[in-house]
Amino acid sequence: MNNFIAYNPTKLHFGSGVVNDLGINASQLGKHALLVYGGGSVLRNGSYSDTLKQLEEQGIGVTEISGIKPNPAVDDVKEAVKTGQEAGVDMVVAVGGASVIDSAKIIAICIPDDCDAWKVMTGKHEPSGALPIIAVLTLAATGTEMNAIAVLQNHETREKIGFKNDLLYPAHSFLDPTYTLSVPSNYTAFGTVDLIAHSLEAWFGEGDASLSDRFVVSIIREALEYGPALMNDTGNYDLRARIMWAATNALNNLTIYGRSSGDWGVHALGHVLSFLYDTPHGATLSILYPAWMKVMKMRAKNRIEQLGLELFGKSDVDETIKEFKAYFSLLGSPVKCADAGIDASHRNEILELMNKNHAEGIHHKLSDPEREELLTYVF
């Protein structure tokens, strides 16, 4: 076991109706909220109006920023920072999925620091503090509601990258599975893929951490057991709740304690597809993870065998890869680029950007030839 610090200060409120406690908690953090959200779904599922009502009932001022896109862009964040500064907000309330919450996290840093958002993302500006962040999650997927990570993309530099800093932990997160009942099938599947991929990134990281390994297996088993059931019954509160809580735990640090790092190679590769073709994050992961395991079948043989034995009762590497592919297909998430509308004519363009961005991972670093090999498995 490596040395580590276990720490996660977010207070996460889970269950039906928990947003009723948002106002009172927000009133202890500030007087004027920047309310950040994306498009129409939060208007339809009630989360936007419930949150607004909570803030207004406490006499908290509200300035709104809408239109945050999936695969969020740093330019939108910069705009929001300006708006927030002009309005004099003292906290950021995000209502939506990861794109909205991740944007809100960087906004919360840049408003008081008056700094460039991309310099924060690239580590060129050391944040001195952040406004308090409150998240109302409407899509189970990335775990951003209980971690210190934000992912943004920059169209100018052609990058999609992640940034981690303790200042990014939301002070409060509100997870009412009710808001996710209307998430369409494809995004429901992508969210489930994402939570599995996060668990796998921990599993394939560096370090011998047996309890963290068991937690990884526990979380993936939740997804294996309840994911397909949810696809057949997307309006089921109980199934939504189980997947939502599993997704939080897949990336709230729990699976990383005792390791020096996760791997994150597949995420780095996936970000390239999202950047180039706006492919949903979860879809990139179901395409790329089985292919990555194939590339790693010798280098990470023992780990794939151990995982297969735990999850599927068989240790053969090819069988395990087949099981993951079959599961992702069962959910309806793509396992080939063609399934996501990306045809083979794009192969060189993809490889070029993957190489340029050094999409390689932390532990099992991918080489250029390995990236080339990997792409043969997804077309």
Added chain:
Amino acid sequence: MNNFIAYNPTKLHFGSGVVNDLGINASQLGKHALLVYGGGSVLRNGSYSDTLKQLEEQGIGVTEISGIKPNPAVDDVKEAVKTGQEAGVDMVVAVGGASVIDSAKIIAICIPDDCDAWKVMTGKHEPSGALPIIAVLTLAATGTEMNAIAVLQNHETREKIGFKNDLLYPAHSFLDPTYTLSVPSNYTAFGTVDLIAHSLEAWFGEGDASLSDRFVVSIIREALEYGPALMNDTGNYDLRARIMWAATNALNNLTIYGRSSGDWGVHALGHVLSFLYDTPHGATLSILYPAWMKVMKMRAKNRIEQLGLELFGKSDVDETIKEFKAYFSLLGSPVKCADAGIDASHRNEILELMNKNHAEGIHHKLSDPEREELLTYVF
């Protein structure tokens, strides 16, 4: 799944040498520490001198309270509160096992509130705040280093009870397995029993929480796998580390999310034995848990079957009870009262105090006749 709040603000530093970061963190919390510890072991294992050095190097004033007993008494806490108040301390640093840390937690409440410690324990005084608490753990067992619980006993009222309040979370906890290398075999065994018992209290609690169930199984599996190896090699850092981290997770809230409560009946029964005969906490649990399961073999049949299947690959209730008893015996922890030096002549005295103290649990509440039945299994 029940609604819940997931929250744990403790920053836990884990690994070899982590106490080197204590001073700098303490200096951000206060200027004068009440340093609380027990007897000789912390003087021998280096934790006391390392901690003192850290505080002194930062110019932090130190007032010492030593002699906290295993099964800590409220009278000692009251004395320490007076000493701390007179010295004008502004934080509490605990070096030791659960008895020391639990005492420190209540001391931290009573110093600023100038209140009666037993009134806090019994809920008759609502705490208004607490001094910051820093814990240096030297015994893997109760999880107090990352939870908001304290257990104390009162010789006057003949009670040993627990108290829970968010103010009791340590601000920082330092877990260096090195300090536990010299823990004697019996207390090493009791600590491992304790972490299993905490996991079981969650398992037998109220509510359908599948991920929390999997975490319970994960934690118990760590103990099943590494506990016996550790008994044969108590100076092994790696095994100490695995058991220590498992013990933290067994009672840091992780296993309770989605349930309305744990059960805690066996703990309540065990506290009676500790109170009457100073029996170590873990020893009371290895005696009583198998007997409790026997009493519950019809009422909690499904849960015992499910647990047995997960842990031992067999669902038969009697087989599962046998497995737990065999495992506790393998560790060298008592499974009968006689093993702990309590002979049958004490049976009535025990039953009387168990009944008087309503030692029953929260979910599967024990009746008087069930307590009587249970005692037939331990003599």
